[in-house]
Amino acid sequence: GEAPLTVLLDSSFDGDLKTALAAYTTSPRLMAVALYHPTRGAHSRGKNRAAESQTFVVVQWEELVVLLWEPQGEASVPLTHEKQQTTYQKRSWAGLLALAQQYASLEGEAIAPTFCRDLVWLLTKGYGVLPEREEEESATPEAVVTNTQIYTKAEIEYHLAQVADASEYTTLSYADRTGVQIPFGWAREVLLEHWVNPKPNPAKPEPPQGYLALSLFPGNTVGQGNQLYEHGLDWTGKESLAVAGLELELDIFYHIKFMHFNGYVSGLWLWPQHLKEGEYNTLFSAEGFQKSGRKWRKKGQWDTLAALLDEHIKPEVDWRAECQWQKKFIDSGRNYFDVAFGFGVEAYLPYNQLLTQADVEADDFSKAGTLLDRIIDEGFQHLLK
Numbered sequence: 001g002e003a004p005l006t007v008l009l010d011s012s013f014d015g016d017l018k019t020a021l022a023a024y025t026t027s028p029r030l031m032a033v034a035l036y037h038p039t040r041g042a043h044s045r046g047k048n049r050a051a052e053s054q055t056f057v058v059v060q061w062e063e064l065v066v067l068l069w070e071p072q073g074e075a076s077v078p079l080t081h082e083k084q085q086t087t088y089q090k091r092s093w094a095g096l097l098a099l100a101q102q103y104a105s106l107e108g109e110a111i112a113p114t115f116c117r118d119l120v121w122l123l124t125k126g127y128g129v130l131p132e133r134e135e136e137e138s139a140t141p142e143a144v145v146t147n148t149q150i151y152t153k154a155e156i157e158y159h160l161a162q163v164a165d166a167s168e169y170t171t172l173s174y175a176d177r178t179g180v181q182i183p184f185g186w187a188r189e190v191l192l193e194h195w196v197n198p199k200p201n202p203a204k205p206e207p208p209q210g211y212l213a214l215s216l217f218p219g220n221t222v223g224q225g226n227q228l229y230e231h232g233l234d235w236t237g238k239e240s241l242a243v244a245g246l247e248l249e250l251d252i253f254y255h256i257k258f259m260h261f262n263g264y265v266s267g268l269w270l271w272p273q274h275l276k277e278g279e280y281n282t283l284f285s286a287e288g289f290q291k292s293g294r295k296w297r298k299k300g301q302w303d304t305l306a307a308l309l310d311e312h313i314k315p316e317v318d319w320r321a322e323c324q325w326q327k328k329f330i331d332s333g334r335n336y337f338d339v340a341f342g343f344g345v346e347a348y349l350p351y352n353q354l355l356t357q358a359d360v361e362a363d364d365f366s367k368a369g370t371l372l373d374r375i376i377d378e379g380f381q382h383l384l385k
Contacts, residue, residue: 156194156351159360160212164192166369169376182216182376186228186384190376191215194351202271211348214248214372216380217255219342225293228342229286231384241347243379244371248347254284255344258323260337266323269344274317283312289341298335305339345383347375 160178164171169180172189179191193213219225241248254270275281282288296305306325313319320326329337357367 156212159354159358159365160192160194162363162365163354163358163368163372166365167372167376168369169373179215180372180376182380184381186224186231187216187218187220187380188224189216190372190380192372202273210351212351212354213346213348214375215344215346217257217342217344218384219289219293219340220255220257221259221340221342222293222338225289225340225342228384229289233285235384236343238383241375241379241383244374246349246353248349248375248379251344251346251348253344255342256323257340257342258328258337259340260334262338265334265337266328268319268323270313270317274314275312276314281312283308284341284343293339293341295336295338302329345380347379349375 157178164178164180167180169182169190172179172181172191177191178193179189181189191214193215219228236252238250238252241250254268254272254275256268256270258265258267275283283292292305292308296302306320309319354368354371357371358365
């Protein structure tokens with residue numbers, strides 16, 4: 001792909017911004033932060049000898065590497081990166097923050113990662129560096145309206161990260177999703193998402209915007225599937241989950257996950273109405289799992305799998321386009337992939353109900369973390385029974 005963009009910030013930022021950055025670098029949402037002193041790090045060799053007295057802070061997210069420093073010599077000293085080709089541009093703080101706002105307003109986690117939105121939120125709400133944009137944010141579907149306040153997407157993601165941190169369960173270390181690890185065997189993580197399922201149940205209306213989705217994916221790997229199908233599938237007919245004095249609406253759907261070297265490649269999200277009717281349709285069953293939930297080799301087997309999916313999925317569902325079959329498989333150069341035939345489960349929690357368990361102003365989410373633990377312990381853990 002293209003070389004990442006690295007922005008060199010000039011020395012025009014003030015003390016308040018330095019304080020804000022220092023606070024931001026402690027955020028668990030940040031992908032990578034490193035402090036460099038040129039006399040110790042890779043930046044001390046070659047052309048960088050003139051900058052030995054400088055201290056560098058590197059903030060990295062997927063599309064942007066931000067290099068902050070206090071220049072005590074020439075501001076235009078070029079930097080080199082020996083392991084990665086990089087395009088350097090010099091920008092002011094104002095230019096960087098405008099760029100961060102632009103990234104944060106775009107859709108898609110690959111374009112606007114959570115920690116980029118967190119930075120914008122922190123500099124806006126926490127330090128008043130960026131102007132408020134209440135009207136614009138409240139008018140977009142990214143805003144969640146509660147009884148008393150409008151919360152932006154970045155604010156909600158921050159709240160959810162705090163709830164996960166307050167849980168007794170281990171917080172996920174991935175930068176692209178918020179949640180906790182669970183030791184169920186048939187499922188390994190619960191995700192906290194402020195948006196509803198991107199593939200909503202076509203037989204039901206979408207939950208209101210003021211709801212959060214607590215998601216888990218039973219049978220998300222072949223190993224999990226071995227344990228999942230031992231319990232039977234009666235649980236897939238459940239429509240609600242009674243826990244902690246709450247009645248949480250449930251959505252349960254089918255999920256096919258494609259993996260390579262244990263890494264996610266693509267997936268399919270299906271509902272009962274997407275599958276052909278008839279007893280012969282055993283794609284999501286113990287029988288189907290034992291037959292098809294395995295490693296598929298490219299030589300002669302991929303066509304067999306495609307024919308199997310065509311046999312069970314209705315023709316109006318373009319599953320090849322959904323999972324980018326041609327790009328991610330046929331033309332990918334891969335010689336195998338693993339397939340897991342599992343399920344997705346989403347329990348919808350009113351956002352107001354979460355906030356009644358949290359002191360947002362005091363940044364205290366301990367009771368909200370306890371509520372999450374109860375939903376897991378009293379609800380999800382007994383889901384298959």
